[in-house]
Amino acid sequence: MIYSTVVDSAVLAEHLDDPGWRVLDCRHQLSDTDAGARAYAAGHLPGASFVHLDRDLSGPMNGSNGRHPLPDPQLLAGRLGALGVSRETQVVAYDDSGGMIAGRLWWLLRWLGHDRVAVLDGGVDRWLAQGGLLSTDLPEPAPTLLEPTLRDWVVSTQEVLADVHDGQSCLVDARSPDRFRGENETLDPVAGHIPGARNRFFRDNLDAEGCLRPAAELRREFLALLAGIAPQQAVMSCGSGVTACHNLLAMEVAGLHGARLYAGSWSEWCSDPSRPVAGRTP
Structure with missing residues (x-):
């Protein structure tokens, strides 16, 4: 399997x-x-x-x-x-x-x-x-060959910028709601979010034990967030392209396939002061 x-x-x-x-x-x-x-x-x-x-x-x-x-x-x-x-x-x-x-x-x-x-x-x-044990032994795996076959799953800043104006896709930001609003920013030099983005805090995908919530619940919530936009038109972002992958995982579990990643995310977006910002605090 x-x-x-x-x-x-x-x-x-x-x-x-x-x-x-x-x-x-x-x-x-x-x-x-x-x-x-x-x-x-x-x-x-x-x-x-x-x-x-x-x-x-x-x-x-x-x-x-x-x-x-x-x-x-x-x-x-x-x-x-x-x-x-x-x-x-x-x-x-x-x-x-x-x-x-x-x-x-x-x-x-x-x-x-x-x-x-x-x-x-x-x-x-x-x-x-669940009773699992830990080890301090260091493994010695036999090296092998992994030949990449790259998939077209990455969205560029230029594509995101174009979408700010035409709104053809749904940009989802995985950061915490306060950082999304432009509050309590400690990681990046500019606070706020990309105009038009919707917020889905990645931790909302987890239950109280830190496991992924049931697929049906995730599906219902992501469909509500997308509001009629096809999963293939969704682009996941966050602060730096890390927690966005958690939302991509949750969507895959929910059977919502085809969303892509804005890998640079907010930390790349805000590096250029000419790009528009929403939710910035005074």
Whole structure:
């Protein structure tokens, strides 16, 4: 069976020794970028390898391409291949933040054309709550080849800017409601949001235990948000193209396929003062 959205801890536990499965630890804190590596060293799911949001799952910043630019596809495929990920590998990504970072890896692998990837529902906390153990052993996966087949799932700033004027698509911002309104901005130099964007806080996709809510609930809420616009016309954004992937994951679980990603998101948009801003506070 192929898992392409989420997988629960019980299923993963049955496959920990399966050579066709690879587990990747994506833990990260925006305020302390070494926290994930420290957490991994202190204890990780057995057999898991660590990937870093900034170094592995993002490309270099140039001041105008956002805080987490997309990585070079060939470099990313090479890094994942070195960790034992091939076309036939079932990948499971996890974190400790409701899938916030794991969702980015999930989307990146699918962008590369690899559908055998799922997020561990509930992450490391759910794993531990259900009796799973952690390990400090470092895996030694056999390197393999992952050949990317890139999908046209990325929307440019120019396309978003054009849509501000013609309104042909639905731009959805995954940031918290206060940041969307232009309040309490601490990550980017400008507060506010892209004109015409709608807000869907990524944490609204989760239940009280940090697992994804039922597909029917997610479907109902996203359809209400899209308000008649087809999922294929939806574009997900956030602060830097990370939590937007969580909304893409939730839409996929809900059976709403085809939405794309504005990877630069708000941090790229606001780097140019000529671009319009909505919701800015005085």
